[in-house]
Amino acid sequence: MRHLMNPLDFSTEELDKLFDLANDIEQNPAKYAHTCDGKILATCFYEPSTRTRLSFESAMTRLGGRVIGFSDAASSSASKGESVSDTIRIISCYADICAMRHPKEGAPMVASEHSGIPVINAGDGGHQHPTQTLTDLLTIRSMKGRLDNFTIGLCGDLKFGRTVHSLIDALIRYDNIRFIFISPEELRVPDYITDMLSEKKIPYEEVIRLEDVMPRLDLLYMTRVQKERFFNEEDYVRLKDFYILDTDKMQLAGKDMLVLHPLPRVNEISVEVDSDPRAAYFKQAQYGVYVRMALILTLLGLA
Amino acid sequence: MLNVGKIEEGFVLDHIKAGKSLDIYEHLQLDKLDCTVAIIKNARSGKMGKKDILKVECDINTLDLDILAYIDHNITVNVIKNGVIEEKKVLVLPKEIKNVIKCHNPRCITSIEQELPHIFCLADAEKEIYRCKYCEQKYTESAK
Numbered sequence: 041m042r043h044l045m046n047p048l049d050f051s052t053e054e055l056d057k058l059f060d061l062a063n064d065i066e067q068n069p070a071k072y073a074h075t076c077d078g079k080i081l082a083t084c085f086y087e088p089s090t091r092t093r094l095s096f097e098s099a100m101t102r103l104g105g106r107v108i109g110f111s112d113a114a115s116s117s118a119s120k121g122e123s124v125s126d127t128i129r130i131i132s133c134y135a136d137i138c139a140m141r142h143p144k145e146g147a148p149m150v151a152s153e154h155s156g157i158p159v160i161n162a163g164d165g166g167h168q169h170p171t172q173t174l175t176d177l178l179t180i181r182s183m184k185g186r187l188d189n190f191t192i193g194l195c196g197d198l199k200f201g202r203t204v205h206s207l208i209d210a211l212i213r214y215d216n217i218r219f220i221f222i223s224p225e226e227l228r229v230p231d232y233i234t235d236m237l238s239e240k241k242i243p244y245e246e247v248i249r250l251e252d253v254m255p256r257l258d259l260l261y262m263t264r265v266q267k268e269r270f271f272n273e274e275d276y277v278r279l280k281d282f283y284i285l286d287t288d289k290m291q292l293a294g295k296d297m298l299v300l301h302p303l304p305r306v307n308e309i310s311v312e313v314d315s316d317p318r319a320a321y322f323k324q325a326q327y328g329v330y331v332r333m334a335l336i337l338t339l340l341g342l343a
Numbered sequence: 344m345l346n347v348g349k350i351e352e353g354f355v356l357d358h359i360k361a362g363k364s365l366d367i368y369e370h371l372q373l374d375k376l377d378c379t380v381a382i383i384k385n386a387r388s389g390k391m392g393k394k395d396i397l398k399v400e401c402d403i404n405t406l407d408l409d410i411l412a413y414i415d416h417n418i419t420v421n422v423i424k425n426g427v428i429e430e431k432k433v434l435v436l437p438k439e440i441k442n443v444i445k446c447h448n449p450r451c452i453t454s455i456e457q458e459l460p461h462i463f464c465l466a467d468a469e470k471e472i473y474r475c476k477y478c479e480q481k482y483t484e485s486a487k
Contacts, residue, residue, distance in 0.1 A: 123456050144452040146477020150459060165450045167478055 042339055043152040043159045047173035047210045052187075059178050061343055062327070062334035066182070069102065072333065075342055076105030082135035083109030084127065084151075085162070086118055086142040091303065092162050092171070095325070096139045099332035108135060113143075125154040132156035137340055140164075158339035166202050171335065172302055173206040175328040180259060182327060183298055183320055188214040191256055195222040196263035196283050196308060198229040203302045204263060208233060212242055219244040220253050224279045227265065249282050254292035260285070262301040262321075264308050286310040290318065300324055347381045347398060351426050354406065356397040357419040361385050364395035367418075370410050370443060376401055409437035413473075438465050440473065444482055451478035 044050075050058065065072050081100040083093050088111055097107045110116040117127060124142070128151040131138055139160045140148045145167035152159040163169040181187050192211065194204050198221050208229075211217050219237065221229045221244060228246060237244045247253055254260075265283045267276050285299065290313055301309060301321040313319050337343040359367060364382050373380050381398040388394040399406065403422055411418050412434035420432035440463045446453045453459045453475070463473040463482055473482045 123458065124452065125456075142452070143450075144455060145448065145450050145479075146475070147452040149477050150452050150456070164452075165478075167450075 041158055043148075043155070043161075044170050044335065044339065045149050045152060045159075045161045046168050047170040047177075047206050048213075049170070052213050055174075055177065057343075058174070058331070058334050058338055059181050061337065062178050062330040063182060065333050066327075066330050072103055072337070074104040075337060076100060076103035076340070079103075079105040079137070079340065080135040081105055081107045081109075081336065082131045082138040083107060083111070083162075084116070084131060084138055084140045085109065085111045086113040086116065086140075086144075086147070088112050089141050089163060091325075092141060092169075093139075095171075095328045096160075096162065096332055098329050099336055102329070103333055103336060105136075105336075109139075124150045127151070128155045128159065137336060160335065160339065166200070168206060169202055170206070171328070171332055172203050173210050174331045174335065175324060176203070176207050176261070176300060176302070177210055178331045179300060179320055179324045179327045180298070183323070184258070187211070189216045190258045191218040191220060192259040192261060193220045193222055193250075193253055193257040194229075194261045194263070195250055195285075196265045197227045198223040198263075199227045201263045204229070204261065205233065207261065208237075212237070212240060217242065220257065221246045222248070222250050222253060222283075224248065224265070224275070224282070226275070248279075250285070251282075251289055251292060254289055254297075255294065257293060257297050260293070260297060260299045262299060262305070262308055264306055284308055284310065285313055287312050287316070290316055293318065345383070347383060349426055350379070350398055350400040350423050352403060353378070353398065353400040353423050354403065354408070355421040355423060355428075356399070356411070357394070357421060358388070358391060359395035359397065359418055360415060361391070361393035361395055363415065364397050367397060367411065367414060370414060371399075371406060371408075373397075373399060376405065408432065409435065410440065410443060412436045413440055413443065436465055436468055436471065439463070439476075444473070446475040446478065446480060446482075448475065448478050448480040451475060451480065453477060 083096055085093050100107050124147050132155050137158045139162040140151055141162040142164050145165040148159055148161035148164050161168055161170055198204050297318055298320045299318055379400040383396040385393045386396055408420055416434045421428045422430040441460050445461045453461055462476040464476050466472045466474045
């Protein structure tokens with residue numbers, strides 16, 4: 041029995057198969073509409089995350105399966121003090137596969153050790169969120185036709201951004217990827233990541249202004265810069281506009297560049313960019329459903 | 344000089360940092376074994392000045408000594424069979440350590456579920472880096 045805890049749990053060959061399946065689902069949804077008839081997905085969300093939960097629920101429903109679950113810890117037996125390992129033993133009797141989100145890091149792994157059904161980590165604190173990374177990779181592969189030979193700009197909060205760290209880990213397995221990290225000094229990518237890139241001789245550079253690098257990017261991955269991450273108001277006011285993507289900055293970019301964002305966005309991408317054909321972030325949400333459908337089928341052994 | 348008799352079968356753990364023998368006694372769970380154990384503290388040592396020595400008379404297959412490498416890889420492990428040193432064991436860092444060190448990450452699931460074992464996996468043998476199996480936080484001495 042297989043679980044998904046970390047985006048690196050799957051080899052690049054396995055990911056290719058998963059993404060091929062996701063693309064086939066995208067092209068032929070009717071073919072898959074009953075592949076999970078009679079199957080049940082349990083969404084065990086110990087903290088609210090409406091988007092991720094609905095994406096899983098949509099995925100299972102589109103496969104013909106059904107969904108049970110809870111959407112916050114207060115409405116689960118965790119509020120009575122039940123351990124994760126006990127909960128998953130019970131859920132294993134009720135469902136065929138489980139997607140678990142938990143504020144504590146490693147909770148889905150604990151579940152997987154005691155589970156009778158496949159467990160998908162749907163986000164564990166600041167640790168991992170593998171289906172987001174799979175979504176990012178599927179979006180890039182589907183829209184660009186490849187996962188190698190890119191210059192990717194990662195912009196915003198690169199220090200605390202879990203999605204950014206996971207995406208870097210996932211992309212370095214492909215050939216000829218160049219990273220440009222665009223962030224204020226306070227929110228630079230952690231040293232252990234730049235050390236690892238240097239060790240593996242993967243090219244990267246760190247810059248402060250998004251405008252300076254726009255023409256060189258094949259992909260731009262935006263994240264939110266939160267005001268509370270800055271040490272003082274003055275720096276925030278000085279720097280915040282560097283990280284707001286608007287039509288002026290988009291004019292500097294190549295015609296094939298894609299903009300991705302894990303969402304939700306607040307104001308880091310102006311709504312005027314939404315109609316730009318290079319804006320891929322809403323398509324990304326659609327790919328999130330396809331990749332979760334492919335993942336459910338794969339882990340259930342139905343692919 | 345204090346004299347402790349020879350053992351027929353078991354281990355002599357030599358060059359233990361002075362004062363650390365009781366920690367090792369605990370980690371190896373020697374209290375649970377029904378066998379002769381000699382704990383020699385502050386023995387004179389040409390190399391170390393002072394050192395501790397542990398002599399354990401037991402079946403040589405009963406003890407898991409991997410953990411010693413994590414605690415102190417300078418410890419010399421002599422395997423005794425028929426009253427003579429049969430082997431000097433080379434200590435290798437264990438791939439996994441269970442319930443020896445604790446995860447101090449307040450965001451880790453082990454911080455709220457008390458019954459969970461604290462398991463650390465060897466992430467980098469060269470730099471001797473262990474990470475919590477659950478949250479992958481690096482273990483640092485200062486967090487002890």
